[in-house]
Amino acid sequence: MLAVKDVSFGYDPRKIILHNLTFTVKSGQNIAVIGESGCGKSTLLKIIYGLFDIESGDITFNGELVTGPKNNLVPGMPNMKYLAQDFDLMPYISAAENVGKFLSNFYPEEKEQRIRELLDVVEMGEFANVKAKYLSGGQQQRIAIARVLAVEPQLLLLDEPFSHIDNFRKNALRRNLFAYLKQKRITVIVATHDSTDALSFADETIVIRNGKIIEKAPSKEVYYNAADKYTASLFGEVNELKLGQVALTQNPDEIVLLYPHQLKIDDNGPLKVIVKQCYFKGNRYLVKAAHDRQVIFFEHHKELRTNAEVSLTVDRNAFS
Numbered sequence: 001m002l003a004v005k006d007v008s009f010g011y012d013p014r015k016i017i018l019h020n021l022t023f024t025v026k027s028g029q030n031i032a033v034i035g036e037s038g039c040g041k042s043t044l045l046k047i048i049y050g051l052f053d054i055e056s057g058d059i060t061f062n063g064e065l066v067t068g069p070k071n072n073l074v075p076g077m078p079n080m081k082y083l084a085q086d087f088d089l090m091p092y093i094s095a096a097e098n099v100g101k102f103l104s105n106f107y108p109e110e111k112e113q114r115i116r117e118l119l120d121v122v123e124m125g126e127f128a129n130v131k132a133k134y135l136s137g138g139q140q141q142r143i144a145i146a147r148v149l150a151v152e153p154q155l156l157l158l159d160e161p162f163s164h165i166d167n168f169r170k171n172a173l174r175r176n177l178f179a180y181l182k183q184k185r186i187t188v189i190v191a192t193h194d195s196t197d198a199l200s201f202a203d204e205t206i207v208i209r210n211g212k213i214i215e216k217a218p219s220k221e222v223y224y225n226a227a228d229k230y231t232a233s234l235f236g237e238v239n240e241l242k243l244g245q246v247a248l249t250q251n252p253d254e255i256v257l258l259y260p261h262q263l264k265i266d267d268n269g270p271l272k273v274i275v276k277q278c279y280f281k282g283n284r285y286l287v288k289a290a291h292d293r294q295v296i297f298f299e300h301h302k303e304l305r306t307n308a309e310v311s312l313t314v315d316r317n318a319f320s
Helices: 040-051 097-098 108-121 137-149 165-185 195-201 221-226 228-231
Strands: 004-011 018-025 030-034 057-063 080-083 155-159 187-191 204-209 212-220 239-242 255-258 263-265 270-278 284-289 295-300 309-314
Touching: 004 040, 018 040, 018 212, 030 040, 030 165, 030 195, 040 080, 040 155, 040 187, 040 309, 080 137, 097 137, 108 137, 108 165, 108 263, 137 155, 137 165, 165 195, 195 221, 204 221, 204 228, 212 221, 212 228, 239 295, 263 295, 270 295
Parallel strands: 030 187, 030 204, 080 155, 155 187
Antiparallel strands: 004 018, 004 057, 204 212, 239 255, 263 309, 270 284, 270 309, 284 295
């Protein structure tokens, strides 16, 4: 459906931001794009949509070449929708009117029904008649999501779509939105800092570092078989250890990446650490500890005394 081949881009031709990107996206897939700030996630979505002219390579969508402003009076591609981080709502019309802005008035009943349906998806039905300027940032973001879905696209590009939304709303909205997109078989690419977007909802995850793709694989595979510490750290705290520090092995110098939940206290564990701080996480504690000068993170079900010495080993049950 979407093919990106050897694409490079820079706002200044002398300074390339994206380098020789190549990947494909199948119809109906949900793809997460993750990476540190400034790595090129947002720029990638913009060039896929045709907002900029690429330096080299090509992008095709349903077999048609995606072209930029040099070839299009109005930037953008048919059957694609792009949601930027600034929302671009009309402040003096209602939430419902913003959602229905690009819907035909020829069938008013169908239009009204479509608007109600989308407002329900983003849980904004009760604010249908409120002008956009009176809505909070998170509410405006939800209306913007509904608006890009109004004329149902084949490909939806979302740039940090939940960044302004409170956590208690975000979780329900994500479930509703991605379930709706799967039901409608709308392909979606999400540029995000939130690992939940990748792990809970994305079929595949693309990892970008310094404008280059370093991984593209099913999200669970990226998480459990991260290519390096950079990739693993995008999902939270991570420990880089020698295998011999945490387990009996014939390869003691092999470097392994372990998330905090993959280490556990064991009186006979080979890795002895000193507890420095405990952070309450609800059903568990994240413990910051020290081994010589190395910081170690692990999880435990109860708070531990500061400066206590404990022994750690690998939790074999925490790898799936």
